[in-house]
Amino acid sequence: MQQNYQKTVEDAMTQLDKDYLRKMQAAYFSCGVKCCEDQSLSSSEVQRCIERCEAPINKAHSFMQNELTAFxxxxxxxxxxxxxxxxxxxxxxxxxxxVKKAQRQAFDCSKNCLESHLTKGLPALVDRLRSQLKKLKSDQCKIVQ
Known part of the structure; x- marks a missing residue:
């Protein structure tokens, strides 16, 4: 039961990683390269430029971690x-x-919690994450250009 839960959550997070985070990470690196290649910028301007490039991916990671922790x-x-x-x-x-009856009740109740989290909570979490990642990716595109 626990392994199924972990695998299901992990699979959902892996899909979000592939659909959004990796693309955002690639855009971050590409943006950072542009900052470094701009010879007209001072060292501190390059650093600020890179930090601007990094902000959306940092927000994405932070948001995902906070949502997953709350879940x-x-x-x-x-x-x-x-x-x-x-x-x-x-x-x-x-x-x-x-005592055995109480343990069975606790187990059955916990099992219901788990099933509810997988069937209702996880899809809602993924929808929230997808929506926020889509927005952050869009914001990132504005920074990179």
Whole structure:
């Protein structure tokens, strides 16, 4: 279950990397080369030029990392809530059978969290990321030209 989750998220991030980030990275390097080749610029102007080229890709990486962290935090919170509910359902001196039942409930609840994240949360995350990356890529094109 955990491996399927990790692979699904990784596959989605890999696709975004191929569709957007690599192209943005290539544009960043191309832009940086133009900065360095411009003999009319001083050293500090070249540095500022390169920093302007770098800004969109840095924003893209930061945005992706923040969104992915928030996504994973929501899954952890959901799973923790499942564990808390199962724990709260136990009386002060539970039998082994009651403990096993609570563990099954926690597991099933966590499984539902995971499935919901994969079927609803991940597509929404990918849409948000794709939209933002498309905007950043467009902004980058304005800088590079």
């Amino acid at each position: 994973q935090n929501r899954l952890q919170q959901c799973s923790a809530e499942c564990s808390n509910r199962a724990r709260d359902s136990l009386k002060s001196d539970p039998t082994d059978e009651e």
